Amino acid sequence: MHINLILDTEARSASPVPLNVLIRIIAGALVMLVLLALFSFYSSYRGVQQEVNFAKDDWRKTGPKYEAAIHRRTELAQKNAILKEIGGWRASRLEWGRQLEGLRTAMPDPIQLTELRVSQVVLAGSNNVPARAFEMRLSGRTPAAQAEENVNDLRQALLSKPAFTQCVEAVTIPAGAFRQDPQGKNDRVFELVCKYAQRRFE
Amino acid sequence: MKLPATKRERVLVFIMIGVGIVLLGYTIFQIGIIPVLEARKKTEGELEDYKEKLAKARKELSFAAQIGAEYNAVSAQIGKLSAENVLHPILGSYLVGVTETLEEMARQVALKVEDVQEVGLQDFPAKKKDGSPPAFRSYAVQASASGSYEQTVAFVKLLEERNPYVCVTELRISGQSDNPERHRVSLRIEWPVEAPPEPAAAPAVPPAPPAAPTGGA
Numbered sequence: 247m248h249i250n251l252i253l254d255t256e257a258r259s260a261s262p263v264p265l266n267v268l269i270r271i272i273a274g275a276l277v278m279l280v281l282l283a284l285f286s287f288y289s290s291y292r293g294v295q296q297e298v299n300f301a302k303d304d305w306r307k308t309g310p311k312y313e314a315a316i317h318r319r320t321e322l323a324q325k326n327a328i329l330k331e332i333g334g335w336r337a338s339r340l341e342w343g344r345q346l347e348g349l350r351t352a353m354p355d356p357i358q359l360t361e362l363r364v365s366q367v368v369l370a371g372s373n374n375v376p377a378r379a380f381e382m383r384l385s386g387r388t389p390a391a392q393a394e395e396n397v398n399d400l401r402q403a404l405l406s407k408p409a410f411t412q413c414v415e416a417v418t419i420p421a422g423a424f425r426q427d428p429q430g431k432n433d434r435v436f437e438l439v440c441k442y443a444q445r446r447f448e
Numbered sequence: 449m450k451l452p453a454t455k456r457e458r459v460l461v462f463i464m465i466g467v468g469i470v471l472l473g474y475t476i477f478q479i480g481i482i483p484v485l486e487a488r489k490k491t492e493g494e495l496e497d498y499k500e501k502l503a504k505a506r507k508e509l510s511f512a513a514q515i516g517a518e519y520n521a522v523s524a525q526i527g528k529l530s531a532e533n534v535l536h537p538i539l540g541s542y543l544v545g546v547t548e549t550l551e552e553m554a555r556q557v558a559l560k561v562e563d564v565q566e567v568g569l570q571d572f573p574a575k576k577k578d579g580s581p582p583a584f585r586s587y588a589v590q591a592s593a594s595g596s597y598e599q600t601v602a603f604v605k606l607l608e609e610r611n612p613y614v615c616v617t618e619l620r621i622s623g624q625s626d627n628p629e630r631h632r633v634s635l636r637i638e639w640p641v642e643a644p645p646e647p648a649a650a651p652a653v654p655p656a657p658p659a660a661p662t663g664g665a
Contacts, residue, residue, distance in 0.1 A: 287484075287488075291484075291487075291488050291491070294488065294491050294492055294495055295491055297495050298491055298494050298495045298498065301495060301498035301499060301502060302498065304498075304502055305498055305501060305502060305505075308502060308505045308506070308509070309505070311505070311509055311512075312504075312505035312508055312509060315505075315508045315509055315511075315512045315515065316508065318512070318515055318516060318519055319508075319511075319515055321519060322515055322518055322519045322522060324580075325519065325522040325523060325526060326522060327580070327583075328526055328583040328584075329522060329525065329526060329529075331572065331582060331583055331584060332529060332533075332534075332583075332584055332613065332640060335572065335584065335586075335613060335615070335640055336612060336613050338615070339613075339614075339615035339616075340615075340616075341608050342604050342608070342616045342619060343601060343604040343605030343606075343607070343608045343609070344605070346597075346600065346601040346604060346605075347601050347605065350597065350598075350601065358623075359597075359621075359623070360622070360623045361620070361621065361622045361623065362619070362620070362621040363619070363620050364616070364618060364619035364620070365617075365618055366617045366618065368573045376573035378617075447572070447573055
């Protein structure tokens, strides 16, 4: 039989550190930890805010310079577009002085030109870039003897002479254009059509 | 304060205390901690934005001298082109200057210019990629002349050498049976001219108030 002579309220813990004290120590430590975390958070937050203020100051000084630089870059782009536009115009033209001079040297002696016509149309080229398409029509007369050779010589010259090789795409004789000269049976008249490669505005 | 004597009541008290602590913690978290964390996150985001903007600005500014030099060079180039190769009107007329130039060049090569007719202004066919209005237009004239083939070639060469932006877009050289040495020459010549600046959008003008009635019949 076991008789407990000590009331519950009189009972003492066997531990050297009483429970109450332990709870207070843990609570105090927790409070300290929370305070430490709050302080650490606050100080780092203040640091970030200070960095923002420094960055704002820096931007106040750098911003206007940056805006000016961007403005200048935009202006440069506009000026370059103007140069490109006028450069495209120049690239689209054909130096007719050089062509006419080349024609003089390419012309076989027995051929007499009666008319030269140059015309151009502006076409929508590839990538939507417009282009000039030039055409030169030559009308001429040549003696009936060897007329075919003479006209073919001229045709070949227009395809092979240095003045034309870079720009002439095709030389054709329209159907019915090579015929007897109505003014003299000993001559033949002809037409040649030189199609030039398209010259793009770029 | 003493805990209740019975175990059941003690457990109940502990549960209530626990629930209270959880509710209190949740309230503190919602009211106190979340707004502070959000504010910090916002400040950090702001800092990142500024850092990014500053880095971009510094990078751009590192090119500023180069861009400035390029801008000056391009401006000078455009100025030179405008002065030397682009046609400018004289008292509002392009034809006067063009006629003088053509006649002066024709004299040099002994070609006889008979007539210079104005064709007019036309838009450049090429459109800018950004859709901005073109900086140039073309001005064309139709000239008729008479001379030999050599004179015509010399005239066209002189015209193109003096201004490499002049474009001969049509040409006709026809022989004359009564005068085989002199041909009839017809040329269409185009020059680039500066396009007028686009008119600024007119400000909205409120309608004028109706005029006060006068005593007329």
